[in-house]
Amino acid sequence: MPADSGAQPGDSSLRSSAQTAANLPPDELPEDNIIGIRSKCPHFRILIIGRANAGKTTILKRVCDSVKEPEIYDVNGKKVYPTTLRGEHNIENQMIFKSNPGFIFHDSRGFESGTVEETERVKNFIKTRAASSTLAEQLHAIWYCLPMADTTRPFLKADEDFFDLEGVGNVPVIAIFTKCDGLLTEVCGNLMADHQGMDPSELNTKGKEKVEEVLTNRFKELQKHHFGPAAHVYTQGDNVHSDEGYAECAKKLVQVTAGAITSEALQLLFVSVQCNNLDLCTFYAIKRFALTTAY
Ligand SMILES: Nc1nc2c(ncn2[C@@H]2O[C@H](COP(=O)(O)OP(=O)(O)OP(=O)(O)O)[C@@H](O)[C@H]2O)c(=O)[nH]1
Ligand SMILES: [Mg+2]
Numbered sequence: 001m002p003a004d005s006g007a008q009p010g011d012s013s014l015r016s017s018a019q020t021a022a023n024l025p026p027d028e029l030p031e032d033n034i035i036g037i038r039s040k041c042p043h044f045r046i047l048i049i050g051r052a053n054a055g056k057t058t059i060l061k062r063v064c065d066s067v068k069e070p071e072i073y074d075v076n077g078k079k080v081y082p083t084t085l086r087g088e089h090n091i092e093n094q095m096i097f098k099s100n101p102g103f104i105f106h107d108s109r110g111f112e113s114g115t116v117e118e119t120e121r122v123k124n125f126i127k128t129r130a131a132s133s134t135l136a137e138q139l140h141a142i143w144y145c146l147p148m149a150d151t152t153r154p155f156l157k158a159d160e161d162f163f164d165l166e167g168v169g170n171v172p173v174i175a176i177f178t179k180c181d182g183l184l185t186e187v188c189g190n191l192m193a194d195h196q197g198m199d200p201s202e203l204n205t206k207g208k209e210k211v212e213e214v215l216t217n218r219f220k221e222l223q224k225h226h227f228g229p230a231a232h233v234y235t236q237g238d239n240v241h242s243d244e245g246y247a248e249c250a251k252k253l254v255q256v257t258a259g260a261i262t263s264e265a266l267q268l269l270f271v272s273v274q275c276n277n278l279d280l281c282t283f284y285a286i287k288r289f290a291l292t293t294a295y
Contacts, residue, residue: 034272037265041136044103044266044273045129047091049110049122049162050145055178055235059145060105062250064097070105071096091125102273110144111158119158127167140266141257142173144229149182154218163225172260175222176253177215177234184211184236208236230260 050056061067072080073094080093089107096104111119129139144162148154162168188207192198198206211234219232233252236245254274261267 037269044140044270046141047106048143049108052109054145054147056145064100066097066099111162139171145176145178147179148177149179163228168227173229175229175232180234231256
């Protein structure tokens, strides 16, 4: 945990999960004002899962509006230096972007076939965090990156197994379809073959529509699992640094995550840690005002 986090692991004053607030006596419920919540839980904690090279760090950089690599801390708050090997991450480590220190990210290459050890680590991590009695130590959301570059095999069996995993139930999971430009190229190739001489702008529009349809169907497939994702987003464009579509994806990811959080206290926390999304803050401020003045 970074030195400036304010909260200490195991701090018994940070009582309870807002996700399970309904089971708590009234005096232990999380505060419903943002100063109270932030004093108990200064960070919003997200686990990002995805194969090596899936685009995890890229999407986090867009969400946190950073061009720099994140800083990494071990569980004791000691700074660690990342390995240069792709996909090698310690899920317990905490990644923080200086541009948006309200988020703590945990990084995992997930459920790749054959990596039983990592699978167990992810399961244990989720289980332990779920059992934590402090809001600050709990996991608040999971972002699951699924690269669409391999169009013939969009999901590995191991990925699908994740969405049947007991214990994930309380934490909202958002599916992020990454590297969709590969899918768009393939779809446009098929369209060109079927409609020779199609106008390039029409081809592009129709291609994008088709990609959206394919991804919606893939999302529906995932939703058939016991703990399917609450929502999905997808990256657009191959220039991740300048494409507007990529920035749009990051913005939508934040919006759908806010919408998927069922606890009002956690939703307030999530909205409050946004440094870069004024629209979202305004939307939830108005919504909250409307709800409180309606009674
Ligand atoms: N074409 C394309 N490239 C992408 C996209 N997203 C990320 N990339 C590129 O894919 C490469 C890997 O991206 P990262 O964000 O580092 O992937 P990662 O999942 O963090 O990888 P590890 O940390 O090694 O597990 C980089 O070169 C990115 O620029 C995308 O949507 N389309
Ligand atoms: Mg990475």
